[in-house]
Amino acid sequence: MNNFLIVGAGFxxxxxAEQLAKNPNNQITILEERNHIGGNCYTERDxxxxxMLHVYGPHIFNxxxxEVWNYIQQFTELKPYTNRVKSVxxxxxxxxxxxxxxxxxxxxKTLNPEEAKEFIAGLGDQSINDPQNFEEQALRFIGNDLYKAFFYGYTKKQWGCEPKELPASILKRLPVRFNYNDNYYSTSFQGIPINGFTEIFEKMLNSPNIKVKLNTKFIPTDYQISTYDHVFYTGPLDAFFNFKYGRLSYRTVYFEKNYAKGDYQGNAVINYADESIPYTRIHEHKHFTPWxxxxxxxxxxxYSKETEITDTPYYPKRLKEDLKKLELYQTEVQKLNNITFLGRLATYRYMDMHHVIAEALDIVKNFTI
Known part of the structure; x- marks a missing residue:
């Protein structure tokens, strides 16, 4: 009999857990600090x-x-959904x-695609040959006017710092389309679970060899990790080592809830790009289930803010000081046996749902005990 400990009941x-449970000789215990499974993808009825509410903010599977698309559809029906974001x-x-x-x-203007390409190319700051930060990357590609309108204020509110302090890699590619395609994502497969995301996790974890303990905080010194054949850790990397090299910085978000009759804004997500408006966006959740x-x-x-001790971390900032600490923590990880660190928090990198699932599937494929 193989005994496994998994920290965190997100994706x-x-x-x-779902993959390991296919082997009847595997016994899996999941420790989840929150009072529910599903992590930040948790949904529930208002x-x-x-x-159906996306409790921790909008999630559109894309x-x-x-392989990931086919895998997730074992646990739910994904209704086709196109996320069309607007910006004020x-x-x-x-x-x-x-x-x-x-x-x-x-x-x-009334530019056609080719005219628009030429026009935008003329706006870009060609003197920036090797962009060193987010701001330079944006100015290089789209020029000052579009940058100030759609990126500067929103980015400053979202990340809590000047965009020039952020790495250029956040804008990995030209953020412009020269056609009328307003689909926020460019991925081939896009959808939302017909009954919400929580149902996926319920089905994944519905196995006699999986035991889930909610409201249970994992503290390495409190558990005899050595009694398990292997531990899979998906919590914050710095917390595992009791913040010995300092805290890694994250941004978190919080929400102001409002009710209205009928249709409030006519769209699922509307961004607010002006720096003078304190919130980053408004999401109206009935539009995530148009059926x-x-x-x-x-x-x-x-609203976005710095993550404090009691907050749920969302977005790793990965500033220069963070990357120095990350390197130290990664050195500590390499010293450990029989523990796998995976997921957004445990690897301190931004990952979408499909990245998280693909990583977990690959880890199980290559896992030997």
Whole structure:
């Protein structure tokens, strides 16, 4: 009999557990600090409106990985869904990502795709040959006007610092489309679970050899890790080592809940790019389930702030000081036997749902005890 300990019941831990449980000789214990499974993907029905809520903010499943797409559909029906994000800037509403409609509307033009390519190329700061930060990367590609309108204020609110302090890698590619495609994602497969994300985790963990302990904080010194054949850790990397090299910095978000009759904003997600508006975006959750009908609505204003001790970490900042600490923690990880660190928090990198699932599937494939 093999005994496994998994820390965290989000996608990383749940995929590992589901795969290991296929072997009846494996016994899996999951420790989850929160009072529910599913991590930040947790969904539940609002008691007042019966609308399915993405409790920790919007999640739209999207991927180019057919293996991941097929895997997740074992546990749910994914309804096709296109995320069309809008952005408010100086009392005007634009489509994101920046596309041909955005360009023509913003500059008051009627450019065709080729004309728009030439026009945008002329706006870029060609003196920046090797962008060293987020701001330089944006200015190099799209110029000052579009950068100030759609990136500067929003990014400053989201990350809590000047964009020039952020790495250029955040903008990995030209954030512009030269057609009228306003699909926020460019991936091949996109959808939302018909009954919410929580159902996926319930089905994944529905095995007699999986035991889930909720409201249970993992503290390495409190558990005899050596009594398990292997430990899979998906919690914060710095917390595992009791912050011996200092805390890694994250941004977190919090929400202001509001109710209204009918339809509040006519779209699932609208960003607010002006720096003077304190929230980053508003999401109206009835629009994530357009196959349902609701007379009332619920929407959330989303705010970003630094992660404090009692907050849920969301986005790793990965500033220069963080990367120095990360290197020290990674050295500690390499000293450990029979422990695998995986997922966004345990590896301190931003990962979408499909990245997390793919990583967990690969780890199980290559795992030997």
């Amino acid at each position: 990383s831990g749940s995929v590992i 008691s007042k409106t019966n609308i 991927t180019d990985n057919i 800037y100086k009392d005007n509403i634009y489509s994101l990502p920046i596309n041909l409609h955005t360009i023509n509307q913003f500059f008051g 349902e009908i609701h007379d009332e609505t619920i929407y959330f204003k989303e």
